[in-house]
Amino acid sequence: MAGNLPPPIALYQLATGHYISRSLFLVAKLGIADLLSDGPRHCNDLAKSTETHAPSLRRVMRLLASAGVFLEEENGEFSLTAIGEYLRTDVPGPQRAMAMLFAGNRIQEGWKDLEFCVRTGQPAFRLRGVTNTFEDPLRTSEDEATFDAAMADLTRLTSVAVASAYDFTPFRLVVDVGGGNGSLMIGVLKANLSLRGIVFDQPAAMERAREQIEQHGLAARCTAISGDFFKEVPAGGDVYILKHVIHDWDDERAAAILKKCREVMGPRSKLLVIEGVYPSRIDNSAEGRGRGRQRCQHAGEHRRAPALSGRV
Ligand SMILES: C[S@@+](CC[C@H](N)C(=O)[O-])C[C@H]1O[C@@H](n2cnc3c(N)ncnc32)[C@H](O)[C@@H]1O
16 A cells, blocks of 8 residues: 555555455445446546435545545546455455455454454454344344345455365265355365255355355255254264354454364364464565454454464
8 A cells, every 4th residue: 555655655554454344345335337347437426326425425436535435536436456456246256245244343343442442352342242143232234234235255365265266076965154145165165066065154144155056056056054063963974164263263262262173073074164364474565455354344364374274
């Protein structure tokens, strides 16, 4: 982000990063990118379509133009850049839900309590007496749907990598534990035509997973089962997947989930833990960015490779 700017300017940009983040959330919520899918439009026009105040919307659009999301044309119209295209809902690999989640109110609220997190080592939701973010009474069904859709935005990319990096051909049944709305499983099953799958997650996520499985024509090979991975995990899998699940939990609860998997695994079953594994030294390269967030949003952490191998 800082590039070659003079250090005080770079610092100013870092300090005002939330301006960009809030603006990104708003344009994602208003569906501006879809309104620009057929080409550039004037802000007055966009304001009419979104029932917003044109001069204020223009300021937001210009701020995001400065961050490379939109292009302000000579005639005052705005168009999408390559980054902005991903806010559309009708492109391959859309990222609108991801932007809605990470720039959205729930996560912004959590980050207000960063000092609490740093002083206590606890996630922000503990301040409100909540011990499990997935059972937070303030989490609405809309929040849940946004969360699942955002995970799917991120996971669609990963599913291609997982399906090509891991040889599933010796196996018959894969169980994705905490599999969200099924995006990973859908990618894996599409790449492995003789494989069957079970996606296992909480009930609301499983309703959405069933829709996705149906839409992708995989109902004959894939089942969505709802439940609680602290109580029980579906048996019979040759491969168990935990993707971005372990990082949500402290060591005790992470171990409890791993034990539940172990209980139903046969001697030849495999467990694939798919997580971001972070380097021992962080720099300002793309790989190093954004690594401090877990303590604010979750009870777990992004573990380093030795910590993961020690536990699994
Ligand atoms: C960070 S998301 C990861 C989702 C998915 N694996 C992915 O990477 O896209 C964690 C998932 O764990 C699920 N989860 C949380 N608590 C659970 C529980 N007690 N039993 C089953 N699933 C749970 C959530 O609903 C959510 O889908």
